[in-house]
Amino acid sequence: MTANVPRVVVAGGGLAGLSLSLALKDALADGVDVVMADPALKRDPHGDKRAYAIAAAARRMLETLGVWDAVADKAQPILDMVITDSSLNDPVRPTFLTFEGEVAEGEPFAHMVTAGDLTAALIEASKTAGVSLRSEGVTKFAADPARVTVTFSGGESIDASLLVAADGARSRLREQAGIGWISWPYHQSGIVATILHERDHEGRAVEHFLPSGPFAILPLKPETQPDGSVKHRSSIVWSEKTKNVPALLESDPEDLLVELEKRFGLQLGKIAFETKPQAFPLSFGVARSFVGERLALLGDAAHVIHPIAGQGLNLGLQDAAALAETIADALRLGLDPGTADVLEGYERTRRADITAMGLMTDGLNRLFSNDLLPVRLIRDLGLGLVDRMPGLKRFFIREAAGLTDRDTPRLLKGEAL
Template sequence: MSVERPRIVIAGGGLAGLSLALALKRALTDGLDVIMADPALKRDPHGDLRAYAIAAAARRMLETLKVWDQVADKAQPILDMVITDSRLNDPVRPTFLTFEGEVAEGEAFAHMVTAGDLTAALIEACKDSGVILRAEGVTGFAAQSARIDVTFSNGESVPAALLVAADGARSRLREQAGIGWISWPYHQSGIVATIAHERDHEGRAVEHFLPSGPFAILPLKSETLPDGTVKHRSSIVWSEKTANVPALLESDPEDRLVELERRFGLQLGRISFETRPQAFPLSFGVARSFVAERIALLGDAAHVIHPIAGQGLNLGLHDAAALAETIADALRLGMDPGGADVLEGYERARRADITAMGVMTDGLNRLFSNDLLPVRLIRDLGLGLVDRMPGLKRFFIREAAGLTERDAPRLLKGEAL
């Protein structure tokens, strides 16, 4: 290589990209330069109030990277989960399936944490570890046999061994690299918001399967206010037919709250919107390849799935763990971290897992987002059978926690690189 010391440029400062940058510097310290480039680094990350479910395997990774302690007191463990299947106007929503939330003694299968808190912790850890943070975008690149020249928005160009495109589902870098994208819309939108409620959720997550799409209630950490009162909160992911979304979001606040109550229920007492609901179109998408010449795709730039299982971010963190391990092992063996043989290893490590998760979430959404009576009877019978099989339930909860993969990256097992 013509680069004095191996250099990796990561374009996109989301949670997956930041985790990759930190993992590389924690593993290789002075043996590698890591540049993280994203205009969003100019903004205060705490303004991002979106909430994510961090699976147990991803939490182990964050613990190993010494980040989890910075957000642990703000994270809410999911202690159990309830699944119902009904129509919107049904007076009773029978519970067909319940899960206990522990995968090991004292270890929850997932924790809810806000994107802002986790992003801020990762940025600080990256700074402390020597990651070079540039608050500007990557506008182009030119791949050569021994390096890739990466151009930033200020016109500067630097040579690198590898460019990681972590710039989202509409990745411009993926497009510039000529990597194809297979996708289809679900004709659904995901409405997300934080909900305040009167009673304690006790760490319970609820998934209502409704004809227009799943409606998830995910517990957030309660807050103690200055006057001593406790504010209980949950995050919702409300899947709705896209055609209905404008009317819902533009309706009178009282009417909007009525629609929320029809789906949320009153089991937690009076409810209200704590944040303004936002809608995002839902689709499936996967790159035809996760790599090109001296380029690797990461997170949403490589794959987008339905949020029905809450696994989108966890897949991205899994990408980061796999790519960090691939690069670290290659450099320790004296190999070129941007070489085709190294990148093919990353492709092999991620393709099967992503394909399986994409097929599963697509199938679940199609199975549960309809109101055909025969289909409802079959799926409810299936849910009831699973509920009576403790061994199968344990397998599903460990699968959701990301703990069933035999050859999982070391970081996801809680092992340092």
């Protein structure tokens, strides 16, 4: 860091951290030195086969940053969504709510894309933009009113104006800063896998509300094989009571497939696992503050929510858009981006959205993850009423797409910083 060029160090090379790094260099070019540090940068990003729903607002940001074109042909638009509510063994799962998938003509409210493809595109764009990529972690930092000194796992230390902790829900940097963490477990685990099926999903996403937790089927881009056949694929997010998960994952593959069929259904024909199922504990968590002395928290380091609405990654990308705008605007005004006055703007911008989304997902999970008959009757009545109110359905779709009427960061509107 020189007297004329401030430096921002981003610790954590996930999708949110990479998006922030690229956004800063895209907006300010040589006006800022951006260092991205993560040991995972040593690995081939294409090995990550997890799939994410990228909401329309996040897609607009990626388009503005010149990244979306690199993944567009691999991304599957979600064209509509169906929501059911039933017990696991009910012979029929009635549809209570449907959503059309467009927020505007020709613009789906979300696309499914694999983490590996998007990570690779962001890394390549970041290199081209001039982000300094370091394949090592940040082990510690020391902040004072003038700077933050960041130490890497290789032993080198550098000074910066701001350190961004994007190092996940168990953030060591958040802990080192003494920022508290409010959390509670859901006693559920999310089982994720890619599923092969005989018939075309036609871009439809399905959310089955079941007593043990929601079961989501999310469409992936079909793959054409060398012999001309088409491989139809979907991603699943199977929320299950944590106590049941070890027995499920350790069972015979055929027995596990039988359990999957009970939840997946037969509407897409014969199914099979393409990837090995993996399970992750589900919980709610939020930092007591999103900022510290010359420190800003980003993504999962700041908040973790239930995947029931598929918004976890999108919240992280919204963080990146908001923080990039805060830093860019400050630097253009000649301000120090690491000062409390500047960082309070980021805290204020994100706190309300995170609180609202966290409460909504927590409430939905508690409402739908049970099989009490009176509760089922009330919630199904509510779903049915929403299905008959086009205006309210459009509102929910725009909220899910990140296209709210609130103070939306410019990148999420598709506007350059």
